[in-house]
Amino acid sequence: MITVIIATNRKDSASGRVGREIEQRAAALGKNVQVWDFNDLPVDIAFGETYGNRSDAFQQAIDQFIVPIQQLVFVVPEYNGSFPGILKLVIDAIPQKVWQDKMAYIVGVSSGAAGNLRGQEHLTGIFHYVKMHTHYFKPKLSGIQEAWDANGNLQGRFKDQIDQLVGLL
Numbered sequence: 001m002i003t004v005i006i007a008t009n010r011k012d013s014a015s016g017r018v019g020r021e022i023e024q025r026a027a028a029l030g031k032n033v034q035v036w037d038f039n040d041l042p043v044d045i046a047f048g049e050t051y052g053n054r055s056d057a058f059q060q061a062i063d064q065f066i067v068p069i070q071q072l073v074f075v076v077p078e079y080n081g082s083f084p085g086i087l088k089l090v091i092d093a094i095p096q097k098v099w100q101d102k103m104a105y106i107v108g109v110s111s112g113a114a115g116n117l118r119g120q121e122h123l124t125g126i127f128h129y130v131k132m133h134t135h136y137f138k139p140k141l142s143g144i145q146e147a148w149d150a151n152g153n154l155q156g157r158f159k160d161q162i163d164q165l166v167g168l169l
């Protein structure tokens with residue numbers, strides 16, 4: 001099983017579209033894949049799910065999307081030159097031992113030129129700290145607004161990078 005994590009709680013985000021594209025392409029290749037969309041996180045996660053507090057709903061999400069999974073695909077938009085705070089909050093709310101020895105694939109998404117390279121590097125450092133492995137291939141989807149054609153189909157270099165990633169899963 002593979003979990004694709006849409007690492008933003010922004011509604012109707014480009015990262016959400018990318019995450020669903022990865023899910024569909026992986027499923028088409030017969031891979032067992034699920035999506036954890038951060039739009040589904042508890043509203044009170046900042047204070048209700050940290051420092052020993054845990055709702056049943058958040059624990060169920062951890063048990064489904066993280067604990068039994070060995071491959072995690074993080075679709076990470078660029079926020080203020082890095083990655084969304086909601087992702088850091090989720091990482092911090094889950095015990096370090098849960099993350100240990102899992103493989104992380106980090107997909108950077110941005111409207112700018114670098115494809116969230118800096119955010120990918122920040123996240124790589126955090127993942128190493130919690131003893132996760134990070135895959136060397138880190139798609140950088142820059143200029144994301146150009147990713148889909150008029151019919152909604154992923155195109156060009158965006159399609160190529162996503163297909164390469166899915167092939168590695």
